[in-house]
Amino acid sequence: MRRFLRPGHDPVRERLKRELFQFNKTVEHGFPHQPSALGYSPFLHLMAIGTRSGAIKLYGAPGVEFMGLHEENNTVMQIHFIPDQCQLVTLLDDNSLHLWSLKQHSGASELREDHRFTLKGPPGSPPSATQITAVLPHSSREVLYLGTESGNIFVVELPSFRVLDDRTITSETVLPWIPEDYCNRRSCELVEALREHPKNPDQILIGYSRGLIVLWDRQNNKVTHHFLGSQQLENLYWQRDGSKFISCHYDGSYTQWPVSSDNRQPLPLENLMPYGPFPCKAISKIYWQTTRNGLPYIIFQGGMPRASYGDRHSISVIHGSQQTAFDFTSRVIDFFIIFSSEPTAEFDDPSAMVVLAEEELIVIDLKSAGWPAVRPPYLASLHCSAITCSHHVSNIPLKLWERIISAGSKQNVHYSNMVRYMCSHIFKKSLTAHYVGGLRSDVVLLLNRVEKGFFPEHHQQCFPFLLLPFLLFHSHPYISSLKTYEANGKFDQDMLQEMELAPVQRKIEARSAEDSFTGFVRTLYFADTFLRDSSRHCPSLWAGTNGGTVYAFCLRVPPAERRMDEPVRAEQAKEIQLMHRAPVVSILVLDGRNIPLPEPLEVAHDLSKSPDMQGSHQLLVVSEEQFKVFTLPKVSSKLKLKLTALEGCRVRKVMVANFGSCKTDDYSENDLAVLTNLGDIQIISLPFLKLQIRYPCIRKEDVSGIASCVFTKYGQGFYLISPSEFERFSLSTKWLVEPRCVVDVPEVSSNNHMHSRSVMENLLKKLNYCSERI
Known part of the structure; x- marks a missing residue:
């Protein structure tokens, strides 16, 4: 049977792949776009x-x-x-x-x-004859009422959507019940609202655009009551006991109407224009909520004076003598009230108002004094401005996470830039101590040590003044690395010096066309490895450029007792020039067990195993076109994978991920997760650089989604599907997070x-x- 196997085909490995790798798009985080x-x-x-x-x-x-x-x-x-x-x-x-x-x-x-x-009309009828404007699912769960622009109301059966022609309510059927002087030989115009009677499901309240409102008896197919409004109608709402209803209109007014068996044409009880008498915006939706104390809640959208508040997006709440207009920063899409839904309840007793705006979800607590806003547990917008960079951090120590949560209410803005931290499980927003790079090559380290907010603890100014596209921090020995378009540098956090404050300067320099030269530093990497010889390891800083060059710097860190007297020195020890000169995307060092070096912070908190410093280390350099493995400290080429030459694509994002078997808990392996410019994700084995599997993930036309993709250490990833949403996906069969x-x-x-x-x-x-x- 072996002669029938294709070259390189291993049945055991194929079975193991199925136990390790599986692509799933699981959930979306953020606010719907x-x-x-x-x-x-x-x-x-x-x-x-x-x-x-x-x-x-x-x-x-x-x-x-x-x-x-x-x-x-x-x-x-x-x-x-x-x-x-x-x-x-x-x-x-x-x-x-x-x-x-x-x-x-x-x-x-x-x-x-x-x-x-x-919905289709008879042959030759205009499109407005079946253009749906209002929908009412009946409480019987058997039919659906559809109001149209022509004034007709069609009844369709659920779930088959079969039109019941014999139950259609046409405008010609309604007009004979209306006084002739009001009709004036005009049609009822389009249907604006359909509301079922809260106590009698056989009665349907129909509101037409011109202001006419009728109560239709669906058992006897006739109009039992008609209400003659003088203003263009926008919406309707029943009172809980069904004895009254309220209508809102285009001129910013609302009207209360009684419903009784004695009077078939009742007059309005009350007509109010809350923000009149000057011209006001239309009230597009209204609620009438009853309470035990007798004072109802009148809640409506719009109605503000056109001259002063024509560009505002507001919802007003009136309760007795208390009246509040909630002003929103973006257009209000819709809102609803959470109230008692028990059929035996005598009153509504509203508890909260939920408002959906174009950019946020707002919840107003109607039970508390002052009607404060409540922070929703989800649907938080990722950021108020465009997201340009994101990073995922795994294995955060518990104490650090508690500090992040405690600092979540703090806000900080530096040059109108903000860094936002989120938990990948529920994506709650919070802020904590962080580094901020500015447009003038200044680095500010912010620590949360005061109650009122963040203040700079360290400030480093680089010359010349250029944009800082990359920052890297190493928790031990507390050294930061930064790069501009011309050079990279280091910053010793422990060695502080008193400096005089300079006046605030906010000069912005545009990037020139010469910034794309090959010396541009593309990536930085800290590693404690064997750089000079195989007997001693030392901290090192690696830098990859756009021209395919890798520089290795040996960091001379003085002992703790002399840190204040002696600076940290960086000496160039190695230089690697890739022959194809493609931009270097990532640099990685593998220990003696072919495992990537863990973060020192994770090792210090027992979140990762200590690296193997006995065996020989290997250096993995990933460019846009190739993967190449070098031995350390000799830096001799060992393995190579030509991705562009074989697949015709380029590397955009790369990350080492741990994939565990879904069958056995004692087996896992580290592989490279690679995103290409075609939107495909490829998994490549370490350290042999063998292609394991390929999944289509992002459309190749979605440049923003490819550029924003972020991998995690456990085979998951995120990418922007809109300015306010992350799509979450998983490559692992074991590590899968989904609702x-x-x-x-x-x-x-x-x-x-x-x-x-x-x-x-x-x-x-x-x-x-x-x-x-x-």
């Missing part, structure tokens, strides 16, 4: 967000997360949950409806699209469409979240 719609289910306690790219994301308790993507990649306009079901309906800007369901698969719930439907959530919904009888408190409590107990397989 360009949100366009918001939905909420009181039954499931889930919030849904739709985006302009057609993505739909569901969020519950921290760690509960589901995601789906429409094939059309069109903008999500509306999201509506089916009452008492794990289903929701989305409306896209192409006028298509999509039915989604949460279904269990392989022990976890997944969001899947079940049906797609496009595995299960939504277990109890059966609901057809004659009871609402649930009691006990059912909801059982549901929340069964909602398991954040099952991380690590």
Whole structure:
């Protein structure tokens, strides 16, 4: 049988590959890019967000997360949950409806699209005849009411999306019930809002754009009440007991209407313009929430004076004599109120307001005095400005992480640049002591030693004044390395000198065309290895350039008792010139066991094993075109892998990752994870430089995603899919972090469409979240 095997094919190795490597895109971190719609289910306690790219994301308790993507990649306009079901309906800007369901698969719930439907009119009808403007999922969970621009309301059956023609509510059916002097032979115009009666599911409140509101009896197919408004209608909302409802209008006013069996054409109880009498913006959405103390909450979006606040994005809350307008920095997409959803509850008693803006998610606590904002546990935007660089740190000591958490509320801005630290599990934002490189070659070390914020402890000015694209810190012996476009240098943190303060200078120098010369320092690397001879190892600094040159510097660090008197000296010991002269991307030293040298901080805290300093070390130099292994200290070539010549691609990112077997806990190996300019990820073995497997990860046209990719030490990675979101992926079968959530919904009888408190409590107990397989 051996003659049938291809050269280099090892069945044992192939089986081991399947146990070590597996590519998965697991979860997205950050704030959804360009949100366009918001939905909420009181039954499931889930919030849904739709985006302009057609993505739909569901969020519950921290760690509960589901995601789906429409094939059309069109903008999500509306999201509506089916009452008492794990289903929701989305409306896209192409006028298509999509039915989604949460279904269990392989022990976890997944969001899947079940049906797609496009409402079609009779032949020859204009597009406005079936252009959907309002959607109402009925509490019976059997039908869906669709209001259109023509004023007609279509009824479709769920889940088949079959149109029930005999139940269509046309404008011609409604107008005979309206006084002739109000109709004036005009159509009702488009349907703005559809609301089901909270106590009687057979009654539907229909609001038309011109201001007409009717209460439709779906059993008898007739209008029972009509409300004649004089202003253009924007939205409607029922009071909890169904005796009243409120309407909001384009002129910035809202009106309260009574509903009784005695009067078929009631007059409004109250008409108010909160910010009048001058012209105001439209109130696009409104809530009327009852409380036990008798004072209701009136919450609405918009309504501010056009002249003074025409460019503001606000939501106002009125409760008795207390009135507050919340001003947001970006456009408000939508909002909802969290209140008591028990059918037996007499009052709403709102507890919080959730607002989705274009750039953030805001939660307002309506129970506390002053209505303060609550920090959400997720959906934190990665940064307020464009992200240019990111780095992942593994094995952080517990004490250090506690200090980072304690410093999370501090803010620091230096030259309008900010460094933000996040936990890769839940991506909470925090700030801590860090290095900041400026545009004038200045390095500031910031330590959190005061309560009011960060202040500089060390400052190093480089000459000439050039941009600092790279900073490197070594925890022992507390030496920093920096590079400009012309040179690289070191900075001894322990050796401090008193200096006079200079006036603030913020001159910005643009990069010239000559900055791309081959001497540009591309990467820096600290290593304690054998540089001069094989008997003694010493701290060293390695620098790789754009011209394929590697410089090795031996660091002379004086003893601790003489650190204040003698400076740290760097002496050039080696120089390597790659023949193909491609830019050096990464430099790495392998110890005697062919394992990359660990970080000294990890060794000091027993997070990594000490390196093998008995055997011979090897130097791995990675350029954009080749991988090359040299022996140390002789620096003689040992192995080489020509990536560009064989694959036709170039190296963009590289990282050593530890891959553990999913079958046996006692086997793991270190390999290179390489991202190419084509968006592929290749895994290359160490130290023999053999290609193990290749996965397509990022589109080659996505230059920003390739440039932002970051690998971890355990075979995971992140890259930007938008300015505010990271996509997380995994290359390992063992180290996999993904939200595995299960939504277990109890059966609901057809004659009871609402649930009691006990059912909801059982549901929340069964909602398991954040099952991380690590």
